[in-house]
Amino acid sequence: MAVIEIKNVAKRFGEYQALQDINLTIEDQEFMVLLGASGCGKSTLLRIICGLETATEGEVWIGGKRVDHLPPKDRGISMVFQNYAVFPHLTVFENIAFGLRMKKLPDDEVTRRVERTAGLMHIDQLLQRYSGELSGGQRQRVAVARALAMEPDVILMDEPLSNLDALLRMEMRAELKGVLAESNTTAIYVTHDQVEAMSMADRISVMHKGEIVQAASPIEVYRNPAAEFVAGFIGNPPMNFLPAAPAGSGQWHVAGQVIEGPQVDRALRFAVRPEDVRPAETGLTAVARIVEPLGAHLLVTCDIEGEMFRAVLDSDLAIRSGDKLILAPQPDRVRWFDPETTKAVA
Amino acid sequence: MNARVLPYVLIAPVTLFLCVFFLYPFFLVAQQAFTTGNGFTMDNFREVVSYWKFPISLRNTFLLALAVVPVQLALSLLMATMVNNMKRGRDLVLYVWTIPLGISDLAAGIIWLAIFEQSGFLNSMLYGLGVVDQPASFLSYQNMTVVFIAIMLAEIWRATAIMLVIIVAGIGLIPKEYYEAAEVFGASPWKRFVKITLPLLRPSLQTALILRVVLAFEVFAVVAALGGSIFPVLMEQIYENQFNLQNGGTAAALALIVLAISISFTLVILRALRVPKGATI
Ligand SMILES: Nc1ncnc2c1ncn2[C@@H]1O[C@H](COP(=O)(O)OP(=O)(O)OP(=O)(O)O)[C@@H](O)[C@H]1O
Ligand SMILES: [Mg+2]
Numbered sequence: 001m002a003v004i005e006i007k008n009v010a011k012r013f014g015e016y017q018a019l020q021d022i023n024l025t026i027e028d029q030e031f032m033v034l035l036g037a038s039g040c041g042k043s044t045l046l047r048i049i050c051g052l053e054t055a056t057e058g059e060v061w062i063g064g065k066r067v068d069h070l071p072p073k074d075r076g077i078s079m080v081f082q083n084y085a086v087f088p089h090l091t092v093f094e095n096i097a098f099g100l101r102m103k104k105l106p107d108d109e110v111t112r113r114v115e116r117t118a119g120l121m122h123i124d125q126l127l128q129r130y131s132g133e134l135s136g137g138q139r140q141r142v143a144v145a146r147a148l149a150m151e152p153d154v155i156l157m158d159e160p161l162s163n164l165d166a167l168l169r170m171e172m173r174a175e176l177k178g179v180l181a182e183s184n185t186t187a188i189y190v191t192h193d194q195v196e197a198m199s200m201a202d203r204i205s206v207m208h209k210g211e212i213v214q215a216a217s218p219i220e221v222y223r224n225p226a227a228e229f230v231a232g233f234i235g236n237p238p239m240n241f242l243p244a245a246p247a248g249s250g251q252w253h254v255a256g257q258v259i260e261g262p263q264v265d266r267a268l269r270f271a272v273r274p275e276d277v278r279p280a281e282t283g284l285t286a287v288a289r290i291v292e293p294l295g296a297h298l299l300v301t302c303d304i305e306g307e308m309f310r311a312v313l314d315s316d317l318a319i320r321s322g323d324k325l326i327l328a329p330q331p332d333r334v335r336w337f338d339p340e341t342t343k344a345v346a
Numbered sequence: 347m348n349a350r351v352l353p354y355v356l357i358a359p360v361t362l363f364l365c366v367f368f369l370y371p372f373f374l375v376a377q378q379a380f381t382t383g384n385g386f387t388m389d390n391f392r393e394v395v396s397y398w399k400f401p402i403s404l405r406n407t408f409l410l411a412l413a414v415v416p417v418q419l420a421l422s423l424l425m426a427t428m429v430n431n432m433k434r435g436r437d438l439v440l441y442v443w444t445i446p447l448g449i450s451d452l453a454a455g456i457i458w459l460a461i462f463e464q465s466g467f468l469n470s471m472l473y474g475l476g477v478v479d480q481p482a483s484f485l486s487y488q489n490m491t492v493v494f495i496a497i498m499l500a501e502i503w504r505a506t507a508i509m510l511v512i513i514v515a516g517i518g519l520i521p522k523e524y525y526e527a528a529e530v531f532g533a534s535p536w537k538r539f540v541k542i543t544l545p546l547l548r549p550s551l552q553t554a555l556i557l558r559v560v561l562a563f564e565v566f567a568v569v570a571a572l573g574g575s576i577f578p579v580l581m582e583q584i585y586e587n588q589f590n591l592q593n594g595g596t597a598a599a600l601a602l603i604v605l606a607i608s609i610s611f612t613l614v615i616l617r618a619l620r621v622p623k624g625a626t627i
Contacts, residue, residue: 051529051530052526052529052530071529072529072530073529073530073531073532073533077530078530078531079527079530080522081526081527083522083523085523085527086623087524087526087527087528087542088546088626088627089545089546089548089621089625089627090625091624098531098533098541099529099531099532102531102532102533102537103532129624130622130624130625130626131625131626132624132625132626133624146531150531168491
């Protein structure tokens, strides 16, 4: 049983506020993905959880026990480092066996676990090599195997697949997910890659500038982003925004069109995903600027009253740059944000 | 210029320098060692080896090296680890510790002589504290152990810093991430030292040990100052042959013996601390 609770954690490096107000509970055996732009504090949060860094404020609990003052080895975790940290003076075998040897496991158990995890990561042919003789992606898999071999309660992975080619990454992703589900491990997984986040996560925590903006299931994060940042960060292409002016009693003026929305009396921003609009008789009036055929779809970047607006349309449509389009948003997919707080408005 | 010729032209000055100032004198010494008046001979070697002081000085030199170098190795590793974990004042401490390096070995010997001799600091202190009734003569035939310890102390004080400097530089080059990984995977501070620091420090340890061991076989001035003729060492025998006995041939033969010892130890150290093939450190 390893629930991870992070309570009011903040971290300052001198003047610089790297993390603030982090409150997050990761359930036992949950697969939590931390998603966020470079420099938003993902690695710092992982390092605080595993004990390589101490939080300036707040508490970390693992399995119902406060661990802030425990050294990393007593927290029941293992970690895949962003920079791998594969020991250069040890063979792949000894690298994977490192933690097991520290635990003084019997030799046959060490061999069994090393071979099993190396097999999972497809590096069983490389066991006698040194890290200097491996490619970046192979080294990364050694780092993952080393963490898996510990069979920990909690595994922290900092972009563990970032260096693999698309095909291998997809395979490893599935493999990793399977192994972790089987072994009842609680996992925190850092990535930049939203496809990876979507496909692997039980829940995604989106981080922005040292804060967690939203922690929810992938579909929830995608459909109901809690803030403009999430809406703009997740989805490719990201969500479209247009200014909206109140027209009274839940009606809103958006690009000359009246659309039903929330009952508040200040300016809001209207938002809709590019794939949630369709050409129709009535709707938002747009002028196509760039038309990019993507095979299955047509990505049209248009102009609506001076704002950029992207639409993913059927590839059969014959649209050319300069064409005038009427785009109707799917009503149940429209979202509203408060431009002051950038938070979603129900 | 032709790209194939250029490298040779560039290394020519260095090569010339090495030939004139190292290889040529070396050949002269070798020639001196292997000849007397009439052609090639091993007579010089036979003569120095059969001299009664040779086994004693050989033994003394080895004993001293054996007593000093391991202590210095341990000390410099300890000091380097300490310096490396210091947040502030690191440079200051390092400077202070390396001061003895700037003192010539003869001066170092004299400093320690001033401590240990009959009218020296140690005697004054012991006498002043009432530990002894009258100043003792520590550095005499009767007290060979004390002589040995005095020389050991002087050598450790004088020449630990040279290993320290190399090891501090080496430890500084080990990326922090390896220690973090080791820590997460359950290695205690001692295990981290043994499993990460020592193996990754092998190249620096090689350099430091070779330098120090070679210097240990050349020990002379400190011994001369503290032990005089009661503690003969190899270098002292060379000096004796060259200047007191005026015999360049035997001095050269002894010098070659010291060279051979140094080379063998260098090879042993290189082999013992070699980096496994394929490992990049
Ligand atoms: N030891 C440190 N001292 C000072 N600032 C630091 C330190 N470690 C991290 N930072 C800063 O904290 C911020 C967050 O860093 P962190 O490594 O957690 O980012 P990240 O989200 O993991 O980014 P990436 O995706 O690029 O790995 C960065 O702006 C970084 O410059
Ligand atoms: Mg990072």
